[in-house]
Amino acid sequence: MYGEKLIRMTKLMLDGMFYCGIAVIVTLPLSLRYAGRHYSRAFQEYYVLMLLIFAAAGVCGIVIVGELRKMMRTVEQKNCFVSENVKSLEVMGITSAVIVALFFVKCFFLPTPATFIIVLTFFTAGLFSGVLSFVFREAIRYKEENDLTI
Numbered sequence: 001m002y003g004e005k006l007i008r009m010t011k012l013m014l015d016g017m018f019y020c021g022i023a024v025i026v027t028l029p030l031s032l033r034y035a036g037r038h039y040s041r042a043f044q045e046y047y048v049l050m051l052l053i054f055a056a057a058g059v060c061g062i063v064i065v066g067e068l069r070k071m072m073r074t075v076e077q078k079n080c081f082v083s084e085n086v087k088s089l090e091v092m093g094i095t096s097a098v099i100v101a102l103f104f105v106k107c108f109f110l111p112t113p114a115t116f117i118i119v120l121t122f123f124t125a126g127l128f129s130g131v132l133s134f135v136f137r138e139a140i141r142y143k144e145e146n147d148l149t150i
Helices: 002-026 028-038 041-045 047-076 083-109 113-149
Strands: none
Touching (some): 002 028, 028 041, 028 047, 047 083, 083 113
């Protein structure tokens, strides 16, 4: 019972994050202009660069959340150890690496503590996704071997 509630809540959160993320990307040009006027002139000075970096990172974030949504479907079906989840984890790892590269570039133009935290967080997430994809691949192999012996 508790597990099913947690799965439903997680699915709802991921759905919300997915659609809110799309809204954030769509409104990004306005948000950056507002930040340039009211927060920091650096956003005005590097507007195009910031727009490209944040938009690309936002798309990557949407891809990651989309892959998590796909994985949640297999959790709902109680069939987690499938090759689609391995592929999703690999995609999330690569996408995290792209975010790291984007924000590493940003460090040269507008370094902030948050930028370094984002780089570290997504570097860790990328490694975690890569390792987890190997674990899932081995679990699938073990499951398939087990299914053949029954």
